[in-house]
Amino acid sequence: MLLEVNVNGSRLGDFLSLSREHPWELAPFSETLPDGGEIQVWDTGVLCIEPASPADKDIVLSCGIHGNETAPIELCERLLRAIVAGRLPCRQRLLLIFGNPAAMNLGVRELEENLNRLFSGAHARGGRHSRERERAARLEGHVARFFEARQGVERLHYDLHTAIRPSAFEKFAIYPFPHGAPYSRQQLSFLAGAGVDTILLAHGPTTTFSYFSAHRFGAHAFTVELGKVMPFGQNDARRFAAMERSLETLISDPGWQAAAVALDQIRVFRVCQEIIKQSDDFRFHFADEVANFTAFPAGTLLAEDGGQRWFVQEPEEAVIFPNARVANGHRAALMVVATELPPAQLS
């Protein structure tokens, strides 16, 4: 059944359904918002809100880059419905992205390839074709069109995810490798106010969506993990309320700044090892139920793959995103250690 018209006569109140009905292509169209702004559909799962008088932030908000990570999708859908209905005025330019509608339809993380490993041009390398490669190329183009439309404003990108395993620290953000740019106190405060008080400092360039926006457009960009993966309809919205309220305020109140948070209120880790799966022989030496941020002492054998073995090298290392089922050549886990943000690297 096509759900192309909602109760207000707008096709946008049910934009997610519309995108899932047309998971690979949706002809562009636009509508006027109750507050006079314009809402432009650029692609399936992608729409841009142009306020009548935009304030000074350009915000990309993405979710569903992995199709089964439903809580952020539901959160973004609630925000969009509130904007379309006129309950939430959108004063900042906003690019809202539902990343992989086809994977959402099947309730899977990915169809053929991990979309979040295909940015910064990775979709064009390796001589392969896949639906996710096509989508990554298109999403890059949409983000470029959005950010390049104006200069001299603050650029933000929050790429919302949920994790496969439970996490000892439920909500955490990955701060992409900085390229010499300082870490932003204001962004750390925004995230902490949104319930994300644990930060992982990435150790190098990657092909993730958040790194793409940070590196190519100088955006304050983050991969934000909001909890554990659950099927559609089974998320408890109260667990995401702090992030939802913070995003609502960010887009509706141009004068707002998140309350400053003392740095000692934020838990910080740095990546010390990346475990890359080499072959089908790869296996971990810890149980499947191990939660993110579980710590292991020095010398612990973590994983092996043919002749290669990975051990804990620092006095204590914690594991993030362990997944033995990733494709060969992909990250099977990150190992992290607690650290502090050097004041000299903060702005």
Ligand SMILES: O=C(O)CCC(=O)N[C@@H](CCC(=O)O)C(=O)O
């Ligand atoms: O729980 C897991 O194993 C994966 C959760 C997830 O999708 N995480 C992102 C992190 C991206 C980053 O490192 O910035 C991913 O793996 O793509």
Ligand SMILES: [Zn+2]
């Ligand atoms: Zn994800």
